[in-house]
Amino acid sequence: MTPEQMVQALVPPPQFDHVSFENYKPDADHPSQAEARDICRAFALRSAKSGGGLMRMFKKKDAAVKPGVYLDGGFGVGKTHLLAATWHAASGRKYFGTFIEYTALVGALGYKNAVEAFRGASLIAIDEFELDDPGDTMVMTKLLGELVESGTRIAATSNTPPNALGEGRFAAQDFLREITKLAGVFQTIRIDGVDYRRRAVEGEAVMTEPAQLQAEVDARLAQGETVARDDFRSLIDYLATVHPSKYVRLIDGVDTLVLDDVQELTDQSEALRFVAFIDRVYDAEVPIIASGHSLDSVFGGGMIDGGYRKKYLRSVSRLIASTGAAHAG
Structure with a gap:
């Protein structure tokens, strides 16, 4: 960009x-x-x-x-x-x-x-x-x-x-x-007011068994969707090479994001980059299909109770919503 x-x-x-x-x-x-x-x-x-x-x-x-x-x-x-x-x-x-x-x-x-x-x-x-x-x-x-x-x-x-x-x-x-x-x-x-979405961060992200991921991808491709499929660790490593202001272009034209083998994040820098990326995914209304470690508990190592707690909780809420959107209906 x-x-x-x-x-x-x-x-x-x-x-x-x-x-x-x-x-x-x-x-x-x-x-x-x-x-x-x-x-x-x-x-x-x-x-x-x-x-x-x-x-x-x-x-x-x-x-x-x-x-x-x-x-x-x-x-x-x-x-x-x-x-x-x-x-x-x-x-x-x-x-x-x-x-x-x-x-x-x-x-x-x-x-x-x-x-x-x-x-x-x-x-x-x-x-x-x-x-x-x-x-x-x-x-x-x-x-x-x-x-x-x-x-x-x-x-x-x-x-x-x-x-x-x-x-x-x-x-x-x-x-x-x-x-x-x-x-x-x-x-x-x-x-003042209450959350109109009634979306609780205590909910759970919808995860998919690894053996079912390819079937999910094939079904969406058959519907004419553009699917981006990446190994979670590879995505995290790649985000470190791209400036966060350019994350929006990574999902340009993508209809569904598929993540293989999600792993818990314990490095603060990696976690914050992932938060910034998920913000762009959520804003673009791109649903997420994922396998491995549950995305609602992806921020580990006690980070979610630290100084960035509000940011991580918001991201968890968005991950729950994005995985739910992939399986709606």
Whole structure:
């Protein structure tokens, strides 16, 4: 992928192609959902009317208006739906990606080139904003600060409010100043509710006996599908040779992913690369058929109870959903 292609790939995943404020269904038992929808709609309209000019947007009378909205809430309350709806409603040049995608892109392009690539954008939408190390938050704080100064608006989601990023993972006091700067960019919107998918990470991934894998592949090929079949260990080793920002191209055109002989992961770097890859698989709605070690317990060695717990649990949830989708119906 060229740098231009990497930036152009920052759009909402297919399942959010047609979301809008109109088809967001807030839970009447949780008024904060409808309130969040209305705030995001107003934010998107202000972005469209302002034309992206910071000086025009922030006159004295508008001093209290912040250039970012931050949707904080649990899993499945519609945060990504509202983020994508905001992106669709905004005008101008705009980008949508996960926090991991943006930090990976900065790593691939270099900071200066990343700033130039995004400069002039009307909106940067960041899904699953999270803090995994001090370096990430400092780079993103600096990047977002420069973009906001040039007139770009920021919309983000997370399961952690912005001034609590980093708590329980690293020594937050070492970079509290950076976190506070970042929090000052956003109007924080708390969204209450329960997971509409009712998808529990305590569920189990659907696994296939090795002897049945070829029959599964043959059946899908007979239906005209494009099937990617790999040995799990070979895939993990290969991911180390590809920059995470390019994982999206690995599954381009793939209808089903088949993994032979899944093994437990105990190396943190390998596990995090696999998480990033599964994010792309899930976003592309590619079902997974796998044999070997169960994918819902693939993160071993106590890693799932460490600093990246939230990230691993999200990935497990997506692995359960992806293997279930392969056997639905």
